[in-house]
Amino acid sequence: MKSDSRIRVMEIIARMNVGGPATQVLGLHERLNREEFDHRLYTGYVDDHEGDHLRLRDAETRVHRVPGLGRSIRPGDDHRALFWLIRAMRTFRPHIVHTRTAKAGALGRVAARLSGVGSARVHVFHGHLLHGYFSPVKRGLYVRSERLLASMSDRLVTVGSRVRDELLQAGIGRPPQYVVIPPGVRLGPVPERGKARAELGLPQDVPVVAYVGRLTQVKRPDRFLAVAGAVIRQIPECHFVVCGRGELEQQVERGVGAVRDSFRLVGWRKDVETVYAAADVVLLTSDNEGTPLSLIEAGMAGAPVVATRVGSVAEVVRDGHTGLLSTTDPGELAAHTVRLLSDRGLARRMGESARDWTAYAFGVDRLVSDTENLYRSLCGTARPLVREGARR
Structure with missing residues (x-):
């Protein structure tokens, strides 16, 4: 395709903080076919207590900074970001406006409608805010706003079929609007276990459990600490690695x-594969998730996981084959963790199965291919992409 006939994509995300959405955006931006797509990234600013994904990865990606766009809701800043986006759309004239995260999804879709450019509108739900975030009143406001925004959308993309189903149950969008595109991940070279433990200052001959993720309420680091306490009572020599930062970091330090x-x-680490390599088990204790990249990365590193059965976690972790799923009860999570730490043969088999499964289902090349097909379908250059769920 000639450069002047490329499909123009304006991708908008509130901020590129360390986490699944930023990882997906950067992977796509770096690997989309530049001869076919003119893909431009528009984003706001990362808060002080959050890790900056672009800085952590030393990314040289060019971004368009949107004044006023960020995590916090501030009417003045939000209006400034909205009108800035409208002007940018009228200048760039994108064929597709592709939004991620709730705030960017709202501002981007409204801006696309007001701009008059006629862009197709795609919004990605990396999870949702239906559980674990809001009071009932605020949840109701969120649902009503997302229903309205869905009416302004051509496609609604979810990272898992369970996330799609929960959104539909809440009356957000219609089934034909939805496309399921699971995440795509590329992990760095995984070091040898002994070297990884030496790098992290861990003993070589003890069980190790890792937590990788933001230290924020919905991730329930307090539950992780409760599970850790129960495990230590049964396996006193066990060690725990916490890789991440967030507003609850000081509470974790005190806990x-x-x-x-x-x-x-250890805070955020550029070489997160070192954490997975050092771990015997990776533990996720969240109240709510989309399709967590930390569990995909753990699988790619050959580490079995114990996780709460929330969101689309069960589409990443094959219960009893690549890890163990649990309710949110700390006692059950601890029992599963102790089981894997005590049965090294079982843990090894699950880790090997996890490596095979995640490499097959969650490769970054598949993510890029699926997204390119979605863009083509919206511009009439290919048949519409329809995915009923994660590949099995």
Whole structure:
């Protein structure tokens, strides 16, 4: 395709903080076919207590900074971002406006409608805010706003079929609007276990459990600490690595208390594969998830996981084959963790199965291919992409 006939895509995300959405955006931006797509990234600013994905990855990606766009809701800033986006759309004239995260999804879709450019509108739900975020009143406002925004959307993309189904149950959008595109991940070279543990200051001959993710309420780091306490009572020599930062970081530091020597709080690391390589088990304790990249990465590193059965977690973790799923009860999570730490043969088999499964289902090349086909379908250059769920 000639450059002047490329499909112009304006991708908008509120901020490129460390996490699944930023990882997906960067992977796509770096690998989309530049001869066919003119893909431009528009984003706001990362808060002080959050990790900046672009800085952590030393990415040289050119971004268009949107004044006023960020995590917090501030009417003045939000209006400034809205009108800035409208002007940018009228200048760039994108064929497709592709939004991610709730705030960018609202501002981007409204801007696309007001701009008069006639762009196709795609919004990605990396999860949703139906559970674990809001009071009932605020949840009702969120649902009503997303229903309205869905009426302004040509496609609604979810990272898992369970996320899609929960949104539909809430009356957000119609089934024909939805496309399921699971995440795509490329993990760096996984170091040898002994080297990884030496790098993190961990003993070589003890069980290790890792937590990788934001230290924020919905991720329930308090539940992780409760599980860790129960595991230590049964396996006193067990150590725990916490890789991440967030507004609950100080609470976590205080929470380790008397067992501080059993914990390594390493913050965000560029070489997250080192954390997975050092771990015998990766533990996820969230109240709500989309399709968590940390569990995909753990699988690619050959680490079995124990996780709460929320969101589309069961589409990543094959319960009993690549890890163990649980209710949100700390006792059950601890029992599953102890089981894997105590049965090294079972943990090894699950880790090997996890490596095979995640490499097959969640490769970044598949993500790029699916997204390119979605863009083509919206511009009439290919048959519409229809995915009923994650590949099995």
